[in-house]
Amino acid sequence: MISIAILGFGNVGHHLYRAFRKRPVKVLQVFSPSLKVSEEAGTQFINDVSQLEKADIYIVAIKDNAIPSFTDSLPFENRLVVHTSGTSALNSISEKQRRGVFYPLQTFSKEAEVNWKTIPICIESEHKEDLPLLQELGNILSENVVEISTEKRQELHLGAVWVNNFSNHLFHLAEDFLKEAHVDFNLLRPLIMETARKLEAMSPSEAQTGPAKRHDTQTMEAHLKLLKDPKHKEIYKLLSKSIQSKF
Amino acid sequence: MISIAILGFGNVGHHLYRAFRKRPVKVLQVFSPSLKVSEEAGTQFINDVSQLEKADIYIVAIKDNAIPSFTDSLPFENRLVVHTSGTSALNSISEKQRRGVFYPLQTFSKEAEVNWKTIPICIESEHKEDLPLLQELGNILSENVVEISTEKRQELHLGAVWVNNFSNHLFHLAEDFLKEAHVDFNLLRPLIMETARKLEAMSPSEAQTGPAKRHDTQTMEAHLKLLKDPKHKEIYKLLSKSIQSKF
The missing domain is CATH 1.10.1040.20 (ProC-like, C-terminal domain)
Structure with missing residues (x-):
């Protein structure tokens, strides 16, 4: 089973968490600086990046302009780190990591449930070998996963x-x-x-x-x-x- | 059964005709200057206003700026004549007639089928006694018939x-x-x-x-x-x- 960590818990982070916990994906950890440390159905909620464990994919769902410095501050290297932004370039992620994009093309409000099946998920990866894993994760949520470059995204x-x-x-x-x-x-x-x-x-x-x-x-x-x-x-x-x- | 004539056969006229012929309404005649004279399932298609017969309601679905002169040219008086416009005033209809409005609040394209049940139908009448008939006709199409003044419409x-x-x-x-x-x-x-x-x-x-x-x-x-x-x-x-x- 793919293991993931969700970094950031705004609209997109919330919706990803709610969607993945109902599907065959291991949500190891959710990080946000304002979270109270706790655990829910096998997912650790943490507020300290140094406590991040090893996951297959780290999904960074934070404000665009914070992506470079945040991903640079992560306490590990050479792991698959993807952002969920429609506008940020793939290389806004720190070069220390294996960079990728996992962008669900949808409008998210905390209150509104979304129909993941129909949402296009736009994926991109720096290393070709990482693409199948992103494709697999996307397929768990949606019937419409497309590889698309930063420019086209x-x-x-x-x-x-x-x-x-x-x-x-x-x-x-x-x-x-x-x-x-x-x-x-x-x-x-x-x-x-x-x-x-x-x-x-x-x-x-x-x-x-x-x-x-x-x-x-x-x-x-x-x-x-x-x-x-x-x-x-x-x-x-x-x-x-x-x-x-x-x- | 309410009998109607549809005057004008553009987008709105077409959709009204297609909707009413499937419902318990007697569509006596459809008039448009460009129509070929014919008959279809009990409805006469005519191109000469002088051939209009007596109907309970005449529904005028033509361009807004043609409503005054067209309704003035009708070969009868004191009958219930309604237009389907969102913007034309009730009194753009000739004063010779009992004036009314039957405005379906929807976007009509020839190709697209519409769900009449949910379409608000905005009605208005010069004479109070004509309102129940417009309400009844509206109810045959929609669950959402509202009386509304020219200004509010x-x-x-x-x-x-x-x-x-x-x-x-x-x-x-x-x-x-x-x-x-x-x-x-x-x-x-x-x-x-x-x-x-x-x-x-x-x-x-x-x-x-x-x-x-x-x-x-x-x-x-x-x-x-x-x-x-x-x-x-x-x-x-x-x-x-x-x-x-x-x-």
Whole structure:
């Protein structure tokens, strides 16, 4: 059975821990500086890196900019250490270690359960010999494990920001606007779901609808009048113009 | 059984026809100037308004700016005529008729089947006595029929533009970007679905993640470097700034 240690216990670390403990993987240790020393179902929770034991894979799930110094401070060398970041380069990990990447392409919030089976897991390794082990670990979680270079992973992560972070922010702005207008945001929930569901069968360009696509300036002007915040007007104009440039 | 005529046979007209013909509603006629005269399962397809027969409800599913003149040209008076628009006022319908609104809050593409049960149907009527019939017709399609004023419907429609049209455009931009980078857009599909699914259990503000929320300027700068098109840089900056203003 593959043995792992999870280093960092934020959103990603939590979700990895919860997922692996239910699967045939030996989670030896979870490290985070703020953890209380304890043990749960065979996993040691520790707050001191010097207590790290020998594991097949060390999964570092910490803030991007902390990866170089943290991995450099590890009390061992030449072991397989992977990070979970969409943007950090493979070589942001200390050169003392056998470097790798194990990036689950998903949005993690502490409260929301995720469906690991469908989550693409992007793997990369410095040494070819380490790739099969990462592939094996990925397969335990997901049906969609892909080897992808640092450069391509960074581009993919940018795409993820557009489809998740930015879309979700538009939902947020719509919620704020409707709250102020005393209109029930829940009425939009089926539309949000359908917006995603539609893309299971067609491309975004085929799925596009709305006043901007139709070049319906009358409706767009009416909408701009309804928006009070100049920043929201600016976003509305920019996105509408961008849609119009495609159709 | 309620009898209806569908006037206009674009996306919305098509979907209404396909939905009602499978349900206990008598679809007497479908009118569109470009239709070939024919009959299908008891429904007459006509291209001449003068051939319209007496129906309980006339559903006008045409472009917003054509509603006033088209409804004024109808060869009858004082009948229940409703439009399906998110933005047109109730009184954009000719005053000769009993005016109403039957607005299904959804995005319609010809190819994509929709789940009518969950689609909110927003109804409004000039005469109180006409409301129960619109409610009854709505209930045949959906479990979510709500009476809502022109003003509130217009605000809701603006919200729909943000969550559907604008989000979908972000998916479109991500697809174009990844195509150019030779990265498989399909890797983002599970994330798009999860972005919507998450909102079944939490609010958009709780669901927000990403570099902008974390004020991770290093990642944002790296992303801006990857974007070649100045318009895309502008959208990236504006949305990131807008996210940062909330967290």
